[in-house]
Amino acid sequence: MRLTFHIWRQPNRTSSGKMVRYESSNFNPDMSMLEALDVLNEELILRNEDPITFEHDCREGICGSCGFMINGLAHGPLPKTTVCQLTLRHFRDGEELFLEPWRAKAFPVLRDLMVDRSAFDRIISSGGYISVPAGSACDGNDILVPKPYSDRAMDAAACIGCGACVAACPNASASLFTGAKVSHLGLLPQGQPERNQRALRMVAQMNAEGFGQCTNIGECEAVCPKGIRLEVISRMNGDFIKASWSNRGQQSVSDGV
Amino acid sequence: MELLTEIEPQIAAGTLTLDSRTPSGPIEKAWDKTKFEMKLVNPANKRKYTVIVVGSGLAGGSAAATMAELGYNVKCFCFQDSPRRAHSIAAQGGINAAKNYQNDGDSVYRLFYDTVKGGDFRAREANVYRLAQISVNIIDQCVAQGVPFAREYGGTLSNRSFGGAQVSRTFYARGQTGQQLLLGAYQALERQVDQGRVTMFPRHEMLDLVVIDGKARGIITRDLVTGAIESHVADAVVLGTGGYGNVYFLSTNAKGSNCTAIWRAYKRGAAFGNPCFTQIHPTCIPVSGDYQSKLTLMSESLRNDGRIWVPLNKGDKRKPGEIPESERDYYLERRYPSFGNLVPRDVASRNAKAVCDEGRGVGESGLGVYLDFGDAIKRLGQKTIEERYGNLFEMYARITDENPYKVPMRIYPAIHYTMGGLWVDYQLQSTIPGLFVIGEANFSDHGANRLGASALMQGLSDGYFVIPYTIGNYLASNKLEKVESTHEEFRAAQDGVAEKTRRLLDTKGTRTVDSFHRELGKIMWDDCGMSRTAAGLQDAIGRIRKLREEYWRDVKVLGSGKEINQSLEKAGRVADFFELGELMCIDALHRAESCGGHFREEYQTPDGEAKRDDDNFSYVAAWQYNGDGSPLLNKEPLTFDYVHPSQRSYK
Structure with a gap:
């Protein structure tokens, strides 16, 4: 050939x-x-x-x-x-x-074809986790997770962090990547205590890295090799707005808006 | 090369004292007792210690995160662009834990028993028992981190069964369990980066270990972007750098997986345990051409619902759908009625090779067997099968252009995992004080054969729950002098690395690194692969030595060392694979028995199963580097006080 x-x-x-x-x-x-x-x-x-x-x-x-x-x-x-x-x-x-x-x-x-995607690591580092030090967990079955939630969390967690979403977006937005992590953790009971802070910090970091804004074009979803759905961006935006409201007066989030 | 024909008498005894530090007393209490007896580091003092972790997979990533949570100052290195890329990510099927959530008779003791037996009685009992105990904590930890394990409708965790076990104890997240567990560890690691307790060094490759006054005190790395060769000082070094399956060129390992970190540590005095114990995974997509760069694994979990068969008659080239039931041979179900398609990996692989050698293999090359989901789809419906294995089926279809819902998959064994690795004691310390080895990189708890879904368990057990304790014991028990990176040992090691890099670039020969690597891989697969003979191994050693000599004379590496140079990175790794390949053959030759994944054709039972020789080989072979001379053999005798060695039977 x-x-x-x-x-x-x-x-x-x-x-x-x-x-x-x-x-x-x-x-x-x-x-x-x-x-x-x-x-x-x-x-x-x-x-x-x-x-x-x-x-x-x-x-x-x-x-x-x-x-x-x-x-x-x-x-x-x-x-x-x-x-x-x-x-x-x-x-x-x-x-x-x-x-x-x-x-x-x-x-x-x-x-050549190699790029620096360390910005993704810094976004995860800004709250893309559940704070649970080793040794402090309760029994696995003490936390019941309804199957539909667990399945949707898994759908979002399937992201491989390749960066195709950013490359395909005319605005070079990292919203699909960030939204996937916000959704994965936000859909689970374990992720609730830090849900607000997570959305605020991750979005702020995403903006600080120089990624563009999401304007709902959907190119990211079309190229995602793992089929991450656009709805994760809505979830992220929802969490971000709720968190911004509940956080008024506590700290400035202007850099994240 | 006359020495090759009589290598065994030439093996000289080593000079190491292998103290396994296995605690005395009942095995159930061994780990608790050890934890209590270990010295502790005062919380306020932990930040004064720097620990280097090389590798960021399940073992390295979880170790780095956990030690940082405890307060140590951690520096973590990986050659990939992000810790999230470590090859643990590719593990598909699941992770074992003795939770007994299915109420089917599982227990810590049963998991321990299955693992010792599955390993064909070549693992250290106390380590395996601890692994089984800790398995339950791992699941709890991962659930708490948000790992989206499969669930039942009531919200409880779901389980499936796996090869070598008769209970359902495997936890999974679709076919991406490794990915999800790794992301859990990675997120824990990034949390510590956020808190300033871990400094991450991605795109850095460890190229030497620095030992000062007999203790591991740091590493030499190459920055893969700038090419800078740097010294990093620490109070202890932890290697979680994975396995060395890529010595075979074609394996299911990621292209970057390599042996360099553990090999350089070996050359600095760390003993290498059982290097010839490699695992051939039975369910991989068969090789399709000589351009092939790697092999793709199809999770072993497929054997839960798929039935393995070949045509009953030699040379039957009909399409699978045209072969009636009566002319199919479901050889695993026939030979092993009680375990059927769920026999351990080594047994399944050897049987596949046997039927192909008989001329009953399928596909163009004749090197393949069918894995058929027809019955399962009829019984459970396509939707259930899709839910269980959807992504695997998609992957298969993408690679082969065939629809596995309609035609049976074709599979063939491939190199997948290496049970061998650096020798460690019960506290995971190598023969160099201050050098700890975790996960696949150590000679591990799997003996001569690893059971499915046990690698993830071991990596996380070592990282989350063992090393955080034992590192404290080491630091609290040893007075460590302050060392600077200007120390002569660091300088010498740095010069050595620079010199080797220069040599690779200056050879300016005629053959590419990959062409050498492929040739080495073929020697290893043919003579030190699924079955081995003394004659083949002797011959292989000779050919490897010759090829290695040619390598240093004729390899062609373009570019410089001061830039991103992927050929140079590969060249250094392949140079180490040559040396390790030779040691693997020597080890396989000296072990005149068959056990687990190590199958010597001379030693088999009348019905073709592996025949162990417990009287002569019930030990860990810990090889010691001996300069340019032949490696020295140290033996750690293995005793079995709980699970008594027997001929493994899965019939």
């Missing part, structure tokens, strides 16, 4: 980058997109050209390491599929593909 790639090459964070054209016939429809890049990289190394840097690890669609734009679509054309699980059988022989890194102010490019 022959493919032509146009791939964003950028040596480091500060240099400027450009698209470079590569062509090879050594592909096979059963390969994943990342295996195609492996094949291309082996060819490049043998030609003394720097291989393409791209992030990847588990190659099973669960670690969230991989991800780039293929012809303008985050993770490519197949719904609910990360690039590591996207096989070439979904492309035509001879097709031209344009691969670019996630583009967002809060995700600076580190090299």
